Amino acid sequence: MKKVLLLICILISLSTIMYVIFAGANSSQLTKDEALKIGEEKYLEFLWIVDGAFNNERLDGEYIVNGQKLNNKEFTCTYKNNTICVGKNFEETFHRLFCSSITYKDVYSDLDSYSWITYENDEYLFNNLNTCGINRMNLNQKMEIKEISNDKLSFYVYSDDEKHKEFILIKEDDNWKISKAYYHDLCEIRYNIG
Numbered sequence: 001m002k003k004v005l006l007l008i009c010i011l012i013s014l015s016t017i018m019y020v021i022f023a024g025a026n027s028s029q030l031t032k033d034e035a036l037k038i039g040e041e042k043y044l045e046f047l048w049i050v051d052g053a054f055n056n057e058r059l060d061g062e063y064i065v066n067g068q069k070l071n072n073k074e075f076t077c078t079y080k081n082n083t084i085c086v087g088k089n090f091e092e093t094f095h096r097l098f099c100s101s102i103t104y105k106d107v108y109s110d111l112d113s114y115s116w117i118t119y120e121n122d123e124y125l126f127n128n129l130n131t132c133g134i135n136r137m138n139l140n141q142k143m144e145i146k147e148i149s150n151d152k153l154s155f156y157v158y159s160d161d162e163k164h165k166e167f168i169l170i171k172e173d174d175n176w177k178i179s180k181a182y183y184h185d186l187c188e189i190r191y192n193i194g
Contacts, residue, residue, distance in 0.1 A: 028150060035148045036066070038176050039155045043143060043167055044070040045097055050107065050183045050191070051137045053077045054085060054128045064140045065157075077126055087124035098193075099170055099177040106193050114189070136186050143167070157182075168194065 030038070047063045048070055054077055062069050075093040077085035094104065108126070109115035116127045138159035146154035151171040158164035168180035180194030 030148055030153070032145055032148065035145055035153050036143065036155075039143055039145070039153055039167065039169065040065045040068045041070075042097065042169055042176060042178060043141070043155070043157060043181075044068065045093075046167075046178060046181055047137060047141075047183070048073055049075050049093060049097060051185070053087075054126055062139065065143050077128075080125075083128050085126050085128060087126060090124045096175070097178055099172050099179045102178065102193060107191065110189060110191070137183055 043065050044063050047065075052063060053073070053075055074089045076088045078088065079085045094107075098107070104117050105111065105115060108117035118125045118127070141157055141159045144156045144164075146156055146166070148154075153169040153176065155167045155169075156164040157167045165182040166180060167182075168178070169176040170179040171177075178193070182190070182192055184190045
């Protein structure tokens with residue numbers, strides 16, 4: 001009889017522990033509104049660090065995603081001349097925004113022959129080819145949730161002139177970071193990151 005009672009107590013304890021773990025894991029999943037807010041903020045920062053900060057005509061412009069605007073522009077790029085600018089707070093912003101598997105080259109080059117970032121004399125220099133002017137990233141974009149999980153958020157991003165593109169955040173070091181994104185520069189060079 002004692003063995004049966006002991007076995008019942010053990011089973012009840014294990015069931016309780018499993019319920020607490022399962023309930024805790026499920027309760028940490030974000031709501032759609034929470035996930036969308038995170039996605040909007042990260043995408044606005046992304047647009048700024050790949051397009052806005054490098055273009056004089058965009059410095060005063062506002063990116064809008066689902067009606068939201070970027071509040072804090074940590075990263076700036078100060079122009080030395082018409083095409084070269086020096087990045088301020090670049091490393092900190094980049095590593096806070098992108099997951100560890102994404103490198104500077106993944107974001108600021110075509111991964112083949114062209115790169116518009118260099119590091120010289122303790123400065124990050126960006127060569128902004130501003131002679132094309134073919135097609136900028138749209139200032140007004142929309143975002144929809146594709147998928148929510150505990151360690152991954154997937155979104156569709158689109159504007160009036162572009163088909164939807166996928167934007168993915170993963171949980172890394174307890175922070176949401178970009179693992180997949182798309183943008184094109186003003187020369188219509190397309191960048192598929194991640």
